């Protein structure tokens with residue numbers, strides 16, 4: 001339970017709709033870490049206040065003491081909404097384009113030689129957000145006509161159930177597709193009755209979307225040739241990152257590739273990967 005006598009207030013509380021004490025924020029930080037691995041620093045206070053205020057309004061609560069009591073007393077009731085509120089889901093089609101160029105130029109041709117007998121390729125987009133990343137990967141694979149008849153599957157997972165549902169829906173406002181390179185525009189179809197585009201079925205059928213917390217057990221059997229985990233671990237502390245990359249190495253085939261985000265690196269995190277440059281790694285052992 002929150003001790004109401006600790007009433008120090010975060011930020012410019014005079015202007016604020018809901019009082020949020022330092023003790024409240026500490027509870028939110030602890031629960032965020034426990035449920036998601038996301039490490040909230042103090043400079044995220046205002047952002048978290050803004051995101052969770054919507055929840056207080058929706059629940060008809062008057063302050064963060066009540067909200068923290070709810071999180072602690074009935075975690076199951078609020079867990080999904082809390083998690084969906086605190087995740088940062090920024091993404092884009094062909095974000096960090098050099099990854100997709102490397103995939104097309106180097107990784108796919110190598111896999112076509114290495115996996116010629118099985119004709120099977122497995123990819124995981126871990127922390128896929130609303131699906132732009134796994135669809136971009138799928139479009140690159142689809143543009144290889146020599147892969148026709150191959151068994152190519154992409155698993156797309158995220159902790160946030162809202163973004164997973166959006167990804168599975170495969171519909172995006174037309175401006176989201178504006179930066180897509182010309183050769184991949186053929187995989188979008190324009191919805192004539194709205195300002196949306198839809199991803200074509202030939203691309204969609206490569207992907208399975210699932211809700212998955214990277215900190216929990218992983219139900220997948222079998223290995224992956226490629227893992228994309230980009231712009232996810234920036235929110236995790238070092239011990240969580242170490243554990244996660246070790247598990248990725250276990251899940252990858254020998255020489256499998258790992259793509260991470262532009263502001264992330266594996267230095268002092270794990271030695272199980274060799275750097276190929278520009279946040280692309282290959283499993284070492």
Ligand SMILES: C[S@@+](CC[C@H](N)C(=O)[O-])C[C@H]1O[C@@H](n2cnc3c(N)ncnc32)[C@H](O)[C@@H]1O
Nearest residue numbers: 036087089090091127129159160213214230231
């Ligand atoms: C900034 S987005 C990155 C999306 C995409 N990978 C990209 O680079 O464009 C980070 C995603 O990581 C997800 N995430 C955060 N913590 C997670 C966890 N513990 N398990 C699974 N996904 C998580 C968030 O929900 C969010 O959608």
